Amino acid sequence: MYLLDAFVYLGIVAAGISGALTGIKKEMDLFGVICLCVATSVGGGIIRDLMVGSVPPIAFIKPSYFFASLGAGILTWVFYERINRLGPIILISDAIGLGVFTAVGSNTALMLFDHEPFLVVSMGLITGIGGGVLRDLFAKEIPYVFRKEIYAIASIIGAVSLILTYDYVPQVVSLYICFGVTFVLRMVSVFMNLNFPVLSSEKGKDKTMG
Numbered sequence: 070m071y072l073l074d075a076f077v078y079l080g081i082v083a084a085g086i087s088g089a090l091t092g093i094k095k096e097m098d099l100f101g102v103i104c105l106c107v108a109t110s111v112g113g114g115i116i117r118d119l120m121v122g123s124v125p126p127i128a129f130i131k132p133s134y135f136f137a138s139l140g141a142g143i144l145t146w147v148f149y150e151r152i153n154r155l156g157p158i159i160l161i162s163d164a165i166g167l168g169v170f171t172a173v174g175s176n177t178a179l180m181l182f183d184h185e186p187f188l189v190v191s192m193g194l195i196t197g198i199g200g201g202v203l204r205d206l207f208a209k210e211i212p213y214v215f216r217k218e219i220y221a222i223a224s225i226i227g228a229v230s231l232i233l234t235y236d237y238v239p240q241v242v243s244l245y246i247c248f249g250v251t252f253v254l255r256m257v258s259v260f261m262n263l264n265f266p267v268l269s270s271e272k273g274k275d276k277t278m279g
Contacts, residue, residue, distance in 0.1 A: 078137050080169025084110045085141030087162040088204045095208050106142030113199025117174050117192050168252035171197035172244045175228040193228030219258035227251030
């Protein structure tokens with residue numbers, strides 16, 4: 070249980086850093102940065118809980134989630150210059166959050182609906198990408214999941230890996246497998262520049278004009 074809790078807090082902190090860095094780059098004030106940080110950390114979990122009927126969402130029952138996110142946001146604000154020198158920290162933090170939340174969301178759904186694999190994958194996906202979608206929308210960006218980036222697919226494959234291993238290995242191990250698959254797929258796609266094809270509107274215009 071302690072390992073599972075640590076897993077959740079890892080995702081909250083990583084997602085919080087991602088949200089805070091985005092807010093700082095958008096030149097938001099401290100309140101705006103904190104709001105973006107918290108939305109990124111717990112947004113996906115809140116959406117998941119509302120959809121499966123778990124009311125109130127666990128993010129409101131356990132204020133420690135909020136304070137963990139708050140701490141991550143404030144530390145990111147204070148040490149922004151140092152963190153920003155570390156390179157693509159937003160992408161790495163976002164990938165960690167995606168992996169952790171996909172695993173936790175899939176596991177939560179699997180415990181409630183163990184014979185509904187489509188629902189389990191859907192809840193894992195929503196938990197994984199929900200906070201990032203909220204972050205990007207609040208920051209007036211097109212969310213990663215709607216761009217050419219391999220983002221949602223990594224979450225879906227990760228959730229499927231949890232379902233396939235859940236009955237054969239300890240619960241925590243299946244969570245780590247799900248996290249690892251999701252995280253690795255996301256990072257490989259980033260560093261190898263693997264993307265889905267994008268249809269250019271300019272090409273479409275050329276064809277219609279020709």
